[in-house]
Amino acid sequence: MAKEITSRNENYSQWYNDIVVKAGLADYSAVRGCMVIKPYGYAIWEKMRDQLDRMFKETGHQNAYFPLFIPKSFFSREADHVEGFAKECAVVTHYRLKNDPNGKGVVVDDDAKLEEELIVRPTSETIIWNTYKSWIQSYRDLPILINQWANVVRWEMRTRLFLRTAEFLWQEGHTAHETKKEAVEEAERMINVYANFAREWMAMPVIIGRKSEAERFAGAIDTYTIEAMMQDGKALQAGTSHFLGQNFAKAFDVKFLNKDSNLEYVWATSWGVSTRLMGALVMTHSDDNGLVLPPKLAPVQVVFVPIYKSKEELDKVSQVIAPLREQLHARGISTKYDDRDNYKPGFKFAEYEMKGVPVRVAVGPKDIEKGTVEVARRDTLQKQFVPQNQLAETVVTLLDEIQENLYNRALDYRKANTVKVDTYEELKKVLSEKGGFVLAHWDGTAETEALIKEETKATIRCIPLDGEVEEGKCIITGKPSKQRAIFALAY
RNA sequence: CGGGGUGUGGCGCAGUUGGUUAGCGCACCUGCUUUGGGAGCAGGGGGUCGUGCGUUCGAGUCGCACCACCCCGACCA
Numbered sequence: 001m002a003k004e005i006t007s008r009n010e011n012y013s014q015w016y017n018d019i020v021v022k023a024g025l026a027d028y029s030a031v032r033g034c035m036v037i038k039p040y041g042y043a044i045w046e047k048m049r050d051q052l053d054r055m056f057k058e059t060g061h062q063n064a065y066f067p068l069f070i071p072k073s074f075f076s077r078e079a080d081h082v083e084g085f086a087k088e089c090a091v092v093t094h095y096r097l098k099n100d101p102n103g104k105g106v107v108v109d110d111d112a113k114l115e116e117e118l119i120v121r122p123t124s125e126t127i128i129w130n131t132y133k134s135w136i137q138s139y140r141d142l143p144i145l146i147n148q149w150a151n152v153v154r155w156e157m158r159t160r161l162f163l164r165t166a167e168f169l170w171q172e173g174h175t176a177h178e179t180k181k182e183a184v185e186e187a188e189r190m191i192n193v194y195a196n197f198a199r200e201w202m203a204m205p206v207i208i209g210r211k212s213e214a215e216r217f218a219g220a221i222d223t224y225t226i227e228a229m230m231q232d233g234k235a236l237q238a239g240t241s242h243f244l245g246q247n248f249a250k251a252f253d254v255k256f257l258n259k260d261s262n263l264e265y266v267w268a269t270s271w272g273v274s275t276r277l278m279g280a281l282v283m284t285h286s287d288d289n290g291l292v293l294p295p296k297l298a299p300v301q302v303v304f305v306p307i308y309k310s311k312e313e314l315d316k317v318s319q320v321i322a323p324l325r326e327q328l329h330a331r332g333i334s335t336k337y338d339d340r341d342n343y344k345p346g347f348k349f350a351e352y353e354m355k356g357v358p359v360r361v362a363v364g365p366k367d368i369e370k371g372t373v374e375v376a377r378r379d380t381l382q383k384q385f386v387p388q389n390q391l392a393e394t395v396v397t398l399l400d401e402i403q404e405n406l407y408n409r410a411l412d413y414r415k416a417n418t419v420k421v422d423t424y425e426e427l428k429k430v431l432s433e434k435g436g437f438v439l440a441h442w443d444g445t446a447e448t449e450a451l452i453k454e455e456t457k458a459t460i461r462c463i464p465l466d467g468e469v470e471e472g473k474c475i476i477t478g479k480p481s482k483q484r485a486i487f488a489l490a491y
Numbered sequence: 492c493g494g495g496g497u498g499u500g501g502c503g504c505a506g507u508u509g510g511u512u513a514g515c516g517c518a519c520c521u522g523c524u525u526u527g528g529g530a531g532c533a534g535g536g537g538g539u540c541g542u543g544c545g546u547u548c549g550a551g552u553c554g555c556a557c558c559a560c561c562c563c564g565a566c567c568a
Contacts, residue, residue, distance in 0.1 A: 011562090013561095013562075014561090014562085017561085028560075028561095030559090032559080032560090084567095084568080085568095087566080087567080088566095088567075123568090154567085154568090156566090156567070157492070157565080157566055157567075158564090158565090158566080158567090164567080211568085215568075216568080217568055218568075220568095223568075225568085237568070240568060242568090272568090305527095306526095307526070307527050308526065309525075309526060313526095341526090343526090343529085344525080344526050344528085344529075344530060345526060345527065345528070345529095346526085346527085346528035346529050346530085347528085347529045347530085348528090348529090349527095349528050349529080350528070350529045351529080362527065364526090364527055365527090366527070367527090374527075
């Protein structure tokens, strides 16, 4: 294991890359823009996925699976949608290779050209709405509440591990409803599911809001978002939920017979979160010693490190540790016992800090004598001695405390880096000097938004749903505004 | 896609005006001693020097082309 990571102060981007690679979350791959998610990183993703999946099921959704490939013609149906994704689509043009007649290797067989090219899905609205058309005839067929776990491909120019890769894993929910009201409620319900997940499981504070027109999903009427603040003050969109209106129903001619025997277009939503959440997790909690994981998502919550000189001593320590682990397992806590003999305790301490294990328990000869163990918490790096017979209870409490502390710490950071401004000068000053979230009145026009983006690089992250209503004037045009928008540099 | 940078054992790097058998640290393997914050000693294994073409008696080193990756920008749910 590598010893050093770049400090956040020195180079934040490099720090992030170091953590991802050195904590064993992911690696660069032989394919441009694509990463390998390593077992430890995938284990965290699995925990996220499993919990989200439970939450989707609790809100009435079912999983299904749609094709990776989408006929090119489907994409031209919804104008905004095409424009949004056309520039980053991978296209399949042939279905066969052959041996290179001139030498080594294989070449594309020109005789095997597809009649219609296939797009590797960047998102699945089109193939799904094409399918829904055949599933929906009457209001009795509605609602359809489906989610799929899948990979998607967006040919990004510039990629970063987890935050933006050409291929990534995600879930996409696609629902069909009888009424506009029902669809809007669904979109709002799911953004709240995401917010709850982020707060309670990732210990990551998020702001729920509505996207401006410019930032909206291609093809949506309304896009809801959860926005989180990273430790460098930049915003990260962690999840989105879209009210699609009847756009896709019209594009794919999906109508149903309502209770009054009238034909109507179906109302739709879609919503998703991706492996980008892994990046958010890293940048919300981790420090210069490595990854910091919230207990609820840590693959290993407690690691036991034995301290010993001889084989006999190791045996004694192991005998103390075994029942302690059992007690923790009985309380639903995951543990690991690292009795590798080729590494010293100090090395192991550093390694588990790098990997973000929330709690470390060291047991040595002195502990056996005194009936104690040494308990160290990853979030604050504090250590304490605990009687062996109180370990289980202590750890249960400690894990909750760490989960809560991480959330509060992140929330404090966000509060400390969120400011209200009333003039454009102030906005520019804050963005260039301090960063973070800037709350300002905005007249609601795309022109004003574009101007600010042009001059400051900051975008409107969202208009908070629970933001206070107050009369104000747009910082650019002076036109009346009823609510402040959040401006920030973003990932 | 533009600017900058880097490609030499698994990782990080050195390698002089071209000159013999390409070095160093970490990691790895074996043995002994160690073990409460990244162990020590001894021995050992591992490299088509990113790829291709060229210059030369001779290329890790010089030239051209290509490729990959990183950083910054443009772009972007």
